[in-house]
Amino acid sequence: MRIDIISAVPDLLSSPLNTSIIKRSQDKKLVEIFVHDIRDYATDKHKTIDDKPFGGGAGMLLKPEPIFSCIKKLQSEREYQHIIFTTPRGKILEQTDANRFSLAKNIIILAGHYKGIDERVIEEFVTDEISIGKYVLSGGELPALIMVDVIVRIIPGVLNDSESALLDSFMDSDRIEPPFYTRPANLNGKNVPEILLSGNTKKINEWKEEQSQLLTKKWKKINRLE
Numbered sequence: 001m002r003i004d005i006i007s008a009v010p011d012l013l014s015s016p017l018n019t020s021i022i023k024r025s026q027d028k029k030l031v032e033i034f035v036h037d038i039r040d041y042a043t044d045k046h047k048t049i050d051d052k053p054f055g056g057g058a059g060m061l062l063k064p065e066p067i068f069s070c071i072k073k074l075q076s077e078r079e080y081q082h083i084i085f086t087t088p089r090g091k092i093l094e095q096t097d098a099n100r101f102s103l104a105k106n107i108i109i110l111a112g113h114y115k116g117i118d119e120r121v122i123e124e125f126v127t128d129e130i131s132i133g134k135y136v137l138s139g140g141e142l143p144a145l146i147m148v149d150v151i152v153r154i155i156p157g158v159l160n161d162s163e164s165a166l167l168d169s170f171m172d173s174d175r176i177e178p179p180f181y182t183r184p185a186n187l188n189g190k191n192v193p194e195i196l197l198s199g200n201t202k203k204i205n206e207w208k209e210e211q212s213q214l215l216t217k218k219w220k221k222i223n224r225l226e
């Protein structure tokens with residue numbers, strides 16, 4: 001899979017893309033990730049990428065032409081199944097969206113910045129407008145990184161066996177995991193639940209299922225999902 005990220009602030013992206021599981025997925029050649037700086041596509045001598053909105057209003061917009069050139073260049077080189085724009089007005093991201101995106105061969109993630117981008121960019125190219133939650137961030141770069149993470153980790157071979165096993169139970173996003181504990185069994189008087197030390201697998205699994213159901217119920221309540 002190939003992911004092209006288009007951004008006005010590429011520096012925000014470099015460290016997370018070159019660390020941990022996302023780095024490993026690239027080292028293993030399971031994913032190729034390229035970052036494109038919108039400024040490289042500006043044509044005037046000041047490398048202008050933003051401008052005032054027509055009709056007034058606060059804030060600056062990303063100019064359309066540099067983004068048009070960047071996307072047109074990428075599209076002349078290969079076909080993209082999804083051109084995703086990160087924006088608070090988009091569909092709120094869920095695991096099922098990530099599953100769908102991860103099946104693509106090539107995707108572009110366009111990170112919004114400033115007040116937004118010229119609407120004509122969206123009309124011309126964007127296939128999916130995605131929000132990562134009901135709050136407004138100062139730019140689309142962090143959402144773009146979240147999209148990369150959620151997509152990349154489900155590509156077969158990216159996670160090792162134990163990480164994948166963990167992922168399987170998280171795939172059902174309406175099911176919350178039971179609490180986990182590691183050594184020491186007694187931490188300054190705070191003990192790990194006795195059942196987990198019992199060695200009785202059947203009882204342990206029943207306890208985990210019960211805890212999972214309790215936490216799922218609580219999670220639905222605090223998120224007003226029922």
Ligand code: ADE
Nearest residue numbers: 086087088131132137143
């Ligand atoms: N840009 C700013 N806020 C955002 C959000 N919540 N989701 C996606 N992109 C954004």
